[in-house]
Amino acid sequence: MPVLEKIWQGIEQSFLMAYEVWWALVIGFAISGIVQAWVPRARIEGALSGTGFAPIAKATGLGAASSSCSYAAIAIGKSLFQKGASATTALAFQFASTNLVWELGLVLWVLIGWQFTIAEYIGGIVMIVLMSLLLRRFVSPKLEEAARRHAQEADTGHQHHMAGEELSWRERLTSASAWSDVAHNFRGDWQMLYKEITIGFFLAGFIGLLGNDFFNSLFISGAPGWLNAIENVVVGPLIAVLSFVCSVGNVPLAAVLWSGGISFAGVMAFIFADLIVLPIIAIYRKYYGTAFALRITALMFLTMVIAALIVDGLFSAVNLIPTGPRPSRTDIFGSVQLDYKLVLNVLGLVIFAALMWITVRRGTTDPVCGMKVDRAKAVRKDFGGETFYFCSEHCLHAFEANPAGYGADPGHDDGKATAHAH
Numbered sequence: 001m002p003v004l005e006k007i008w009q010g011i012e013q014s015f016l017m018a019y020e021v022w023w024a025l026v027i028g029f030a031i032s033g034i035v036q037a038w039v040p041r042a043r044i045e046g047a048l049s050g051t052g053f054a055p056i057a058k059a060t061g062l063g064a065a066s067s068s069c070s071y072a073a074i075a076i077g078k079s080l081f082q083k084g085a086s087a088t089t090a091l092a093f094q095f096a097s098t099n100l101v102w103e104l105g106l107v108l109w110v111l112i113g114w115q116f117t118i119a120e121y122i123g124g125i126v127m128i129v130l131m132s133l134l135l136r137r138f139v140s141p142k143l144e145e146a147a148r149r150h151a152q153e154a155d156t157g158h159q160h161h162m163a164g165e166e167l168s169w170r171e172r173l174t175s176a177s178a179w180s181d182v183a184h185n186f187r188g189d190w191q192m193l194y195k196e197i198t199i200g201f202f203l204a205g206f207i208g209l210l211g212n213d214f215f216n217s218l219f220i221s222g223a224p225g226w227l228n229a230i231e232n233v234v235v236g237p238l239i240a241v242l243s244f245v246c247s248v249g250n251v252p253l254a255a256v257l258w259s260g261g262i263s264f265a266g267v268m269a270f271i272f273a274d275l276i277v278l279p280i281i282a283i284y285r286k287y288y289g290t291a292f293a294l295r296i297t298a299l300m301f302l303t304m305v306i307a308a309l310i311v312d313g314l315f316s317a318v319n320l321i322p323t324g325p326r327p328s329r330t331d332i333f334g335s336v337q338l339d340y341k342l343v344l345n346v347l348g349l350v351i352f353a354a355l356m357w358i359t360v361r362r363g364t365t366d367p368v369c370g371m372k373v374d375r376a377k378a379v380r381k382d383f384g385g386e387t388f389y390f391c392s393e394h395c396l397h398a399f400e401a402n403p404a405g406y407g408a409d410p411g412h413d414d415g416k417a418t419a420h421a422h
C-alpha cells in the first residue's frame with residue numbers, strides 16, 4: 001500500500017503542477033502561433049550567411065519568433081546551416097528559439113518567479129554573445145564546411161513548414177484563413193512538444209516526493225559562495241543531460257530543484273542545458289558528424305556554465321536573486337480551488353478548444369507524418385479517386401514511393417500533385 005500511495009501521490013503532484021501552468025502554456029503557444037503565422041520570415045534565410053552583428057541579430061530574432069521545441073529548433077537550425085547560414089547564426093537561432101520565447105518565460109514566472117524569467121532572457125542573449133566569440137576556438141572553418149557537407153548529405157527526415165500567408169495586420173485580424181494559420185501552428189507546436197511537457201510534469205511530480213536532503217546531497221555544502229556557485233552550474237547541466245527532458249518540459253524539474261536547495265546559478269544552468277540532452281547530442285552527430293557534434297556540444301556546455309555565472313553575478317549585484325523562503329512542494333504543486341488560476345485555466349481551455357476546432361474544421365491529416373494541415377494550403381495529390389494532403393514535399397515524396405503503405409491503391413495514380421504556396 002505505501003508504494004501505491006506514493007505512485008498516486010506522484011501522479012497527483014504531476015497533475016497539480018500541470019494545473020498551475022496550463023493557462024500560461026496555452027497563452028504562450030497561442031502567441032507563438034500568431035508570431036509564426038503573421039511575422040514574415042521567408043527571406044531571412046539568405047541573410048544569415050555571415051558572422052557579424054547583423055546576421056546574428058537576425059538569427060536571434062527569427063529564433064525568438066519560432067517554436068520553443070528543442071527538437072524543432074535544431075531541425076530548423078540544420079536547415080538554415082544547409083542553405084548557407086554560418087555555424088554561428090545557426091547556433092544563435094537555436095539558443096534564441098529555446099530561451100527567448102514567450103511560453104517558456106510565462107511558465108517560469110508562474111512556477112518560480114519573475115526573476116527567473118528575466119534571467120532566462122538575459123542568459124539567452126549572453127549565451128549567443130559567448131558562443132559567437134568562442135566558436136572559432138572549437139570549430140575551424142574547414143570543420144564547419146565538412147559539417148555543412150555532412151548535413152546536406154544526411155537523410156534526416158523533414159521539417160514541417162509553418163503555416164502563414166502575406167496579409168496586412170488588419171486583414172489578418174478579420175481573416176478566417178489567417179486565424180487558421182495561427183491554429184495550425186498552435187496545433188503543430190503542441191504535437192511536437194506534448195511528450196516533452198508530459199514527461200517533464202511526471203518526472204517533476206515523482207522527483208518532488210524526494211526530500212530536500214536528497215537534493216542537498218548532490219551539491220557541496222559549507223564551501224565559499226563562489227565555489228558553491230561554480231559546482232552548481234556544472235552539476236545543473238549534467239542533471240539536465242541525464243534527465244532526457246528539454247524545452248518547456250524541464251521547467252517543472254527546475255522548480256523542484258529550486259525548492260530542493262540548488263542555487264540560482266545552478267537552476268539557470270539546468271534550464272539553459274536543454275540543447276545538450278543525450279537524444280539531441282545523438283541528432284547533432286547524425287546531422288553534422290561526430291567531430292563537429294562533440295565540439296559544438298562542448299562549446300554549448302561551456303557557454304551555458306559561463307552564462308549562468310554571469311547572470312548570477314549580475315543579479316547578485318542588483319539584489320535580484322530571491323533570498324526569502326523558497327517555495328515549498330505545496331506552493332509548487334498548488335491545489336484546485338475557486339481563485340484566479342481556475343478562471344485563467346478555464347480561459348486557457350476555451351482558447352485551446354477554439355484553436356483546435358479551427359484545425360478540425362479546416363484541416364485534414366497528412367497520411368505520412370500525422371500532422372494536421374489546412375486543406376486550402378497543403379500540398380495536394382489526387383490518387384486512386386481520393387485526395388491526399390501533405391504538410392511538405394518530403395511527405396508527398398514518401399507517399400509516392402509507397403502509396404500502399406498509406407492506404408492508397410498504387411495502381412491508380414490520377415496525376416501530379418498540386419502545391420499550394422504559403
